[in-house]
Amino acid sequence: MLDARREDLGRMLRAWRMARDPAALPGPVPFRGHRTYLTQLDMALLLGVSERWYRALERGEDRGYAREMIDGVARILALPPRQATALYRGTGHQPPRRPAGGVRPDAALLDLLHQQRRVSWICDQAWDVLAVNAVGARHCPWLARADANVMTWAFSAEARYQLRDWEARWAGSLLGRLRLAWQRWPDNARLDEVVRGVRREPGVAELWERTADTRETSDDAARPMYFPLVAPDPVDVRVAAYGRFGDTALRWLVLTPEDPTVAFP
Structure with missing residues (x-):
């Protein structure tokens, strides 16, 4: 009954x-x-x-x-x-410490996002994905999941396959961004939750200890990423972040291939 x-x-x-x-x-x-x-x-x-x-x-x-x-x-x-x-x-769960559906991208930003022909998404300070364009959902299906979080995914076993040369080319930069944000927004309970989850992933605790110097001289460097629908070999991409003037609550990220002839179908 x-x-x-x-x-x-x-x-x-x-x-x-x-x-x-x-x-x-x-x-x-x-x-x-x-x-x-x-x-x-x-x-x-x-x-x-x-x-x-x-x-x-x-x-x-x-x-x-x-x-x-x-x-x-x-x-x-x-x-x-x-x-x-x-x-x-x-359903037997404690409500989140942050309001459901907190900060949201406005219509103008969403319109720009969906015009992009590159992998593109919008996330908040805790790297929870708030919106993704069709290209992003096709080539990075994890972005379209209901609980998608950039950092949680980036340190998962799944990510270590798509982000090629993961430990040498990706992990240090991503971890540096995460820990600096963690220090910058100490009152963001969701960000604290993400950090704790990432640090529990295999090998991350040791990596965290080895990468205390978060200065990154080539943070915009191209890095290899695998897109099976684009090419049989990894594609070097640059990750660019954009935002509304004076607004640190949202990040609009775009993956741009280093080779301008590479296109996302």
Whole structure:
């Protein structure tokens, strides 16, 4: 028998989903059409779970849903703080210390992002991905995940395959940026959470100790990255960061191939 409170939460969640316009999502969606609402299948695809698993959530079934899944639901539906808190507590999780859907890119920045023909995305101070263009989602699928975080991914086993010569060419620079940001924004609880997660990854604790000098003389240097849809061999790319004047809350990042003849299909 379903718990009445969870069943009621499921009804509210269904209403929130039906009110979410797919056109308002901050990145490409894995479906086509002109609907003005998200289906349960849409949610499942965006979350990376089965439709049956997501449907159980809306039915009010208690299946011990992972925190990452609930984070993704709150993010996809852009739930305001009170709704997000109800969702977290109703599924047995503590609400995040930061408001769900905090700082967001404005329409002008999103328009520029989606015009790009290079891998491009927008993230916040904690490197949570807020929006990604279609090219980025195609060549770096992890960017389109509901819980995508640049630093969490960059130190994962998956990243060490796509970021070639990872320890020598990528890890030091990325770790330097992460730890400087950690010092710069000590009140950012989400950033602290990301740092703690990264430091638990294999080999990172030792790397952290070896790279205390975060000065980087060639931080804009081209580095090898593998894109199987572009070329059979790694492509050297430069990572450029842009932002709104005087605004440190958002980063707009673009990957540009060193070779101007390389194009992202």
